[in-house]
Amino acid sequence: MKQLLFASAVVTLCLFAAGKSTSASEADWQYQIGCGSSDITGPVTGVQFWGFVREGQNGEGLHLRQRARAFVIADPEAQQRLAIVVCDLGSITQELTREVIDRLQQQYGDTYSHANVILTATHTHAAPGGFWHAGVGTPFGSPLHAEYFEVIAKEIVESIRQAHTTLQPGNVLIGQGEVPDAGANRSLVAYMKNPAEERAKYDSNTDTTMTLLRFETAAGPIGCINWFAVHPTTMTYDNKLVSSDNKGYAEVQFERSRGVTYEKPAEFVAAFAQSNCGDVTGNLNLNNSGPGEDEFETTRIIGERQLVIAQELFQQATEPLSGPVGTRQSFVDLGEISIDAEYTQSGPQTTAPAAYGYSFAAGSTEDGGGHPLFREGMKETAVFLELTLDQQFPDARPSDELREQHQPKAILIAPGEMKSKPGIGRPLSLTIARIGQLAIVAGPAEFTTMSGRRIRNTVKQAMAGEVDTVVIAGYSNDYAGYVTTNEEYQTQQYEGGHTLFGPWTLAAYQQEYARIARGLHTHQTVASITTDGLDLRNKVPSTPLGTNGDIAPPNGKAGDQIMPPPPSVRKGETITASFSTGNPQNHYPHTDPFAIIERQTSVGWIRIATDADWSTKCVFEPGGNVTKPYRVTISWDVPADQKAGTYRIQHHGQFRGAEDDGDSAFAGVSDSFQVVD
Secondary structure: OHHHHHHHHHHHHHHHHHHHHHOOOHHHOOEEEEEEEEEOOOOOEEEEEOOOOOOOOEEEEEOOOOEEEEEEEEEOOOOEEEEEEEEOOOOOOHHHHHHHHHHHHHHHHHHOOOOOEEEEEOOOOOOEOOOOOOOOOOOOOOOEOHHHHHHHHHHHHHHHHHHHHOOEEEEEEEEEEEOOOOOEEOOHHHHOOOOHHHHOOOOOOOOOEEEEEEEEEOOEEEEEEEEEOOEOOOOOOOOOEEOOHHHHHHHHHHHHHOOOOOOOOOOOEEEEEEOOOOOEEOOOOOOOOOOOOOHHHHHHHHHHHHHHHHHHHHHHOOEEOOOOEEEEEEEEOHHHOEEOHHHHOOOOEEOOOOOEEHHHHHOOHHHOOOOOOOOOOOOOOOHHHHHHHHHHOHHHOOOHHHHHHOOOOOEEEOHHHOOOOOOOOOOEEEEEEEEOOEEEEEOOOEEOHHHHHHHHHHHHHHOOOOOOEEEEEOOEOOOOOEEOOHHHHOOOOHHHHOEOOOOOHHHHHHHHHHHHHHHHHHOOOOOOOOOOOOOOOOOOOEOOOOOOOOOOOOOOOOOOEEEOOOOEEEOOOEEEEEEEEOOHHHHOOOOOOOEEEEEEEOOEEEEEEEOOOOOEEEEEEOOOOOOOOEEEEEEEEOOOOOOOEEEEEEEEEEEEOOOOOOEEEEEEEOOOEEEEO
16 A cells, blocks of 8 residues: 555656646646535434434444535536536435535526536445435435535535636546455346346456546646445444445545545545445445454455555546536436337336335345345235235335236335325436546436446447446436346346336336437437426425433533543554543534544644544443433544554534533543554
């Protein structure tokens, strides 16, 4: 790793020197480019995590913060631009996309719109839910916390604002490489049902290629974004610490290596975006574990494997993207698509209104599984389950016609036929963006490996040779479950049970993406259905975060040290300290770090790490009853190469009095300790 970092520094200096000697005019630069980054960390306690949807998996602390990382690419000649924001979230919602675009248009007019803004999620399963409007008050949703939604929207806009206001002449360089041993196909029984001749075209049953863009200006690189397919489920369903998982690990390590401090607007932004990872897990043992000894080690390893290749590609990227920037976007009702035989290989077909299968409730066995009453591969309805479901969810039970349309799926619940629709399966936003010879296919779904390959081939053909590379940007601008191939769907593994619009879902996506790609290629507008009346903002109740007040420690105050650290710790070991604190929900959002590690120097204490770093953890514990105060235990994994010396741990928080008379900030400081060899 040290060799990689040294090489990166050398390349940067060379490029800087080259830029100074060749960039006398803006004609030397292809685009206007800018980057930005902002904190979107959710409530760290008390909110159920997105993803596994397991009862009791509520936050109890913080391991790695969530961020929004933005990139704006503008084509001065064509007066077109594209904004891409990679968010450390489980998903994006239509309401979130609408809110961000509304706020951007308040500032910048029609510069940004649904057509040229791509909000995409890394799909971490270790972050809070509670920002969805769809499904609230139905079997499909958890409570909405408007405070969290507000933070996400506000800070995404802030990240774009930073990128917008720092636009400068630059080039975008592209590189591709293989990431070994960073993912395994968790649904091999389904993948193997794809035609043998199709599978034979590929060397692996997962997509192992990483595509990276390096953003370069006269002063040097300002950022990079890459796409690679692997599920961020390496922080498992047992984890209760907020984390951006393996993608977040790689992002932070890359940015730290470039001198990012997170104390001011970032001068360098590194985003590890998601691709077609629907059937790809980082738990290489395929039993919710491995390759590490525990989930933290596994997350670090899978993140590190992505990081190493990304840094290599960043150093080696020399091919500039060249050509116009352009986008086309369309709202499509995936539940009502008539599909031409060209995309089905089985005559004309249609999609169906959204429905979840029994195997959806089983979850992915390889990543933790779901309800014990269900299993992957279920195709037959169970009488006792049907009777129970009819009683509990009568509004979500499927018609006979829908059952037939979704065969061989045994339908669990059918939101597409609900009388009071929760918003799941609404018209969805599909986008294709072009930057020179690169096309980015953005969609609101979890595309499996072979689904992504078919879509890439479809788009490349429709673009008629104008692009060399096509990447899939899943989890973009909304969320609508999985997309399997028709062959994979027939097995009704978890991914097929979660493919919402029936066996021809992928064919519908291919047809619609081909239509959008042709519009981009021919410079024609593309048809889009109306989405009037589908906006759920201000239409569902919000559950406030927090409690009435915090409890002060007896004969003390918030910030007091409860358990001091030991007097010394060896490099490579872990040290902890505990403090009295307040309930973090009572003062959300918390803009200061909960944890700061400092080293004593001749000029005073300097910051070494914070809760933005992988090396720290903050675990909050309620006092056990309403008369006892909260406490937080902060741990620091001392790096093996950390300098010997004197250190301390700081905790920053806020305290809410019992009379709800406002929050007061406080800081706690631990006893000092020695880091020794």
